[in-house]
Amino acid sequence: MAVTAISIDNLLPAFPAIEARFAVPDPNxxxxxxxxxxxxxxxxxxxxxxxxxxxxxxxxxxxxxxxxVVGCGLAMVAPSFGWLLAARIIQGxxxxxxxxxxxxxxxxxxxxxxxxxxxxxxxxVFLIVPMIAPAIGGMMxxxxxxxxxxxxxxxxxFWLSVWFSLRMPETLHPEYRRPLSPAATWEAxxxxxxxxxxIGYTTALGLMTGCIMGYVGSAQQVFDTGLYHLGPLFPLAFxxxxxxxxxxxxxxxxxxxxxxxxxxxxxxxxxxxxxxxxQVCVGFAYQGRPPLVLFLALLALNQFLMSFAMPNFNALxxxxxxxxxxxASSFLGFYTTILGAFCGFLIGQAFDGTVxxxxxxxxxxxxxxxxxxxxxxxxRLFRGGVGG
Numbered sequence: 001m002a003v004t005a006i007s008i009d010n011l012l013p014a015f016p017a018i019e020a021r022f023a024v025p026d027p028n029x030x031x032x033x034x035x036x037x038x039x040x041x042x043x044x045x046x047x048x049x050x051x052x053x054x055x056x057x058x059x060x061x062x063x064x065x066x067x068x069v070v071g072c073g074l075a076m077v078a079p080s081f082g083w084l085l086a087a088r089i090i091q092g093x094x095x096x097x098x099x100x101x102x103x104x105x106x107x108x109x110x111x112x113x114x115x116x117x118x119x120x121x122x123x124x125v126f127l128i129v130p131m132i133a134p135a136i137g138g139m140m141x142x143x144x145x146x147x148x149x150x151x152x153x154x155x156x157x158f159w160l161s162v163w164f165s166l167r168m169p170e171t172l173h174p175e176y177r178r179p180l181s182p183a184a185t186w187e188a189x190x191x192x193x194x195x196x197x198x199i200g201y202t203t204a205l206g207l208m209t210g211c212i213m214g215y216v217g218s219a220q221q222v223f224d225t226g227l228y229h230l231g232p233l234f235p236l237a238f239x240x241x242x243x244x245x246x247x248x249x250x251x252x253x254x255x256x257x258x259x260x261x262x263x264x265x266x267x268x269x270x271x272x273x274x275x276x277x278x279q280v281c282v283g284f285a286y287q288g289r290p291p292l293v294l295f296l297a298l299l300a301l302n303q304f305l306m307s308f309a310m311p312n313f314n315a316l317x318x319x320x321x322x323x324x325x326x327x328a329s330s331f332l333g334f335y336t337t338i339l340g341a342f343c344g345f346l347i348g349q350a351f352d353g354t355v356x357x358x359x360x361x362x363x364x365x366x367x368x369x370x371x372x373x374x375x376x377x378x379x380r381l382f383r384g385g386v387g388g
């Protein structure tokens with residue numbers, strides 16, 4: 001999870017330097033450094049789950065880290081912007097293993113509300129890292145080059161490889177090992193698609209992920225070059241918003257055992273949508289350029305509320321699929337990432353020098369996610385359910 005967060009947010013302060021180095025004509029094109037990474041990240045997930053169900057979690061995770069290292073190395077020697085984009089795709093392919101297998105490992109060992117609690121702690125790593133990642137990127141730039149940003153990613157991948165090699169046991173239950181065959185994989189995917197709770201909550205999670213990707217893709221332009229011109233204070237603003245998400249995820253981990261996944265996630269997505277509509281109203285009231293403090297407050301509040309929904313959506317989707325956790329995590333991760341990247345790309349590319357694209361994107365995707373949750377639960381929100 002940390003590899004994914006570092007790979008996206010660490011690079012944001014380097015956008016101006018990369019733009020100058022490769023003479024990128026349109027600042028919005030720099031967002032491709034985020035979105036092509038997500039394309040590799042999304043499509044590769046469909047492979048890691050079935051392979052890990054057959055071979056085990058540990059060797060597949062270590063192999064994925066090796067692929068990520070190759071992507072870092074190629075980025076460091078990129079002679080053109082196109083080369084750099086290709087290296088980012090390879091990085092995403094490698095990082096996808098961590099996304100799939102961390103979730104599968106949690107599902108291997110936990111179920112029900114306990115799984116939701118552990119999933120929140122896992123997600124907290126993904127959400128807290130952005131608090132420091134842009135600052136690390138800024139420090140690397142201060143050393144003299146955007147290339148050092150990729151050096152920091154390389155160091156993290158190497159450290160994780162050593163740690164997992166020495167400390168991580170195999171978590172896949174022997175009775176859950178599945179043959180590595182297209183037929184077995186397709187049967188697991190069919191089971192996942194036929195499970196209303198799995199596909200419904202995954203769709204809602206993908207829509208919420210789209211909010212995050214739209215914000216991340218636009219953040220450097222919103223806070224720095226395109227609107228508020230924070231300069232070196234950009235990592236601080238970005239970190240404050242990420243800190244709100246991390247705090248909510250920690251609260252969720254503690255409360256969900258008592259309240260339940262459905263109550264937490266349903267309340268979170270409803271409140272998120274309401275605050276997103278407030279963001280839209282404030283945006284229009286100030287012609288798309290509200291005071292920084294007001295915009296940051298609303299954005300941080302919405303990220304806070306989002307973090308009550310997303311970890312629980314993930315846990316609810318996987319709850320009925322324990323026997324095929326690897327393949328299910330793989331397919332659902334692929335679906336979530338591609339849906340989120342597509343929605344985020346639409347928001348990011350709509351950036352027009354105001355906060356309106358982000359605010360309208362949040363309101364639209366939040367409302368859609370709420371409708372999908374209502375469909376999933378057949379209109380009965382906040383019901384307890386098994387483990388929920």
